[in-house]
Amino acid sequence: MISDTLDAEAKSNATERMKKLLKSAESLKVSDQVPIARYYRSLIEMHRMAMAYIDDGNLEKGLVLLVRFCWFAMDEIRSHVDYSIHESEEKRRVAELIPSAMTKAENIKRELKKIFEAEASHFRRLLEVHRRKQQEEQEAELGQTMEKAAREILAEEAAKAAKTDRMLDKKLDHIEIVDPNMATANLNFPSLSSISAASTATKPSAPSINRVDKPTSTPGPMSQKRMAVSGELIEKFLDHAKENTMNNVETCGILCGKMVRDRFMVTHVIIPRQKGSADGCIAEGEEEVFRLQDNEGLITLGWIHTHPSQTAFLSSVDLHTHCAYQTMMSEAIAIVAAPAKQEVGTFVLTPEGLSTIGACELTGFHPHPGIFLIFFFILCYFHDLEAQRLFTAAQHVVYSANIPCTVIDFRNR
Numbered sequence: 001m002i003s004d005t006l007d008a009e010a011k012s013n014a015t016e017r018m019k020k021l022l023k024s025a026e027s028l029k030v031s032d033q034v035p036i037a038r039y040y041r042s043l044i045e046m047h048r049m050a051m052a053y054i055d056d057g058n059l060e061k062g063l064v065l066l067v068r069f070c071w072f073a074m075d076e077i078r079s080h081v082d083y084s085i086h087e088s089e090e091k092r093r094v095a096e097l098i099p100s101a102m103t104k105a106e107n108i109k110r111e112l113k114k115i116f117e118a119e120a121s122h123f124r125r126l127l128e129v130h131r132r133k134q135q136e137e138q139e140a141e142l143g144q145t146m147e148k149a150a151r152e153i154l155a156e157e158a159a160k161a162a163k164t165d166r167m168l169d170k171k172l173d174h175i176e177i178v179d180p181n182m183a184t185a186n187l188n189f190p191s192l193s194s195i196s197a198a199s200t201a202t203k204p205s206a207p208s209i210n211r212v213d214k215p216t217s218t219p220g221p222m223s224q225k226r227m228a229v230s231g232e233l234i235e236k237f238l239d240h241a242k243e244n245t246m247n248n249v250e251t252c253g254i255l256c257g258k259m260v261r262d263r264f265m266v267t268h269v270i271i272p273r274q275k276g277s278a279d280g281c282i283a284e285g286e287e288e289v290f291r292l293q294d295n296e297g298l299i300t301l302g303w304i305h306t307h308p309s310q311t312a313f314l315s316s317v318d319l320h321t322h323c324a325y326q327t328m329m330s331e332a333i334a335i336v337a338a339p340a341k342q343e344v345g346t347f348v349l350t351p352e353g354l355s356t357i358g359a360c361e362l363t364g365f366h367p368h369p370g371i372f373l374i375f376f377f378i379l380c381y382f383h384d385l386e387a388q389r390l391f392t393a394a395q396h397v398v399y400s401a402n403i404p405c406t407v408i409d410f411r412n413r
């Protein structure tokens with residue numbers, strides 16, 4: 001109920017709501033550590049995602065991505081150290097996409113503004129109903145208290161009157177009472193009418209928001225779509241990683257798929273050419289992976305890697321890798337398969353993780369603020385501590401046996 005009220009309050013002001021939505025678009029800071037080519041590829045993906053959301057009817061999320069695309073491509077990326085020297089097909093494509101993206105964003109903004117305004121008056125009415133019910137409840141409570149007090153006063157008065165009557169009866173039993181009703185007929189109890197109305201009313205139930213009347217709104221930009229992962233994905237990926245695993249070398253892959261109505265479906269793992277070690281894996285030849293995704297219309301939905309001898313967790317390097325995925329797409333996941341420990345983890349960064357890692361400029365294995373270096377190596381054995389703070393199990397993911405999985409291994413091509 002409280003969240004419903006807050007939600008209604010947040011949506012009862014259309015201008016504020018639009019402002020907040022647009023502000024959420026500017027949440028990505030460029031970092032020189034990330035190759036500029038990767039930003040341009042992400043921008044193309046972001047544009048594709050925006051279009052998918054709009055086609056899906058989720059205008060809010062579509063608009064956020066479009067505005068983010070325009071803002072990042074026209075403004076933020078200029079502060080990258082390689083901006084002026086970088087030339088690529090992707091940079092040209094992004095430049096081509098900007099004008100239509102801006103027009104589209106403006107149109108959607110106008111459309112959403114109308115929807116927000118219509119919803120705002122609806123939510124203002126809901127709030128008014130809620131406030132009135134609250135007031136009635138308070139009045140009813142006050143009424144009950146007053147009724148009780150009045151009853152006590154009346155009883156007291158009656159007792160007093162009876163006593164006086166008895167005394168009068170005794171003293172003046174020879175006097176005839178002409179009008180026995182006279183004593184009370186003109187007495188005025190101004191609060192009685194409201195008291196009796198309140199006392200017959202049933203206790204007001206908790207005010208409820210009428211969901212039937214609620215306009216069909218698109219999910220907010222913060223809402224997460226569910227993600228369904230092919231049930232055979234991990235087994236297939238581990239099969240491809242087998243040789244590396246036996247040699248204690250990590251293997252990494254990119255999780256790809258599509259957006260189907262209300263959910264993402266992870267249907268592909270692309271294993272890029274790579275250099276792996278016991279505690280790391282660096283992808284190479286990202287261009288060919290990107291071309292393939294582009295041709296097949298596959299969206300990047302996260303990544304997967306093995307920990308050949310360790311447990312399933314996100315190391316500090318993994319946290320940085322995943323931060324780049326999750327800032328581009330809030331639903332992106334990191335799967336860690338630890339065959340030696342028979343563990344699989346499906347992780348996302350917590351809000352604290354996103355802000356901590358986003359602000360961290362260190363590279364390689366390193367501790368994060370709040371963890372002193374001296375304890376770092378000890379803490380490595382207590383991954384749960386780090387897990388609770390910076391990353392956590394993804395709650396929006398389900399593994400589904402009905403989704404087939406394709407593994408594309410560039411290492412063998």
Ligand SMILES: [Zn+2]
Pocket residue numbers: 305306307313314315318336
């Ligand atoms: Zn790892």
Ligand SMILES: [Zn+2]
Pocket residue numbers: 316320357360361362363366367368
């Ligand atoms: Zn860091």
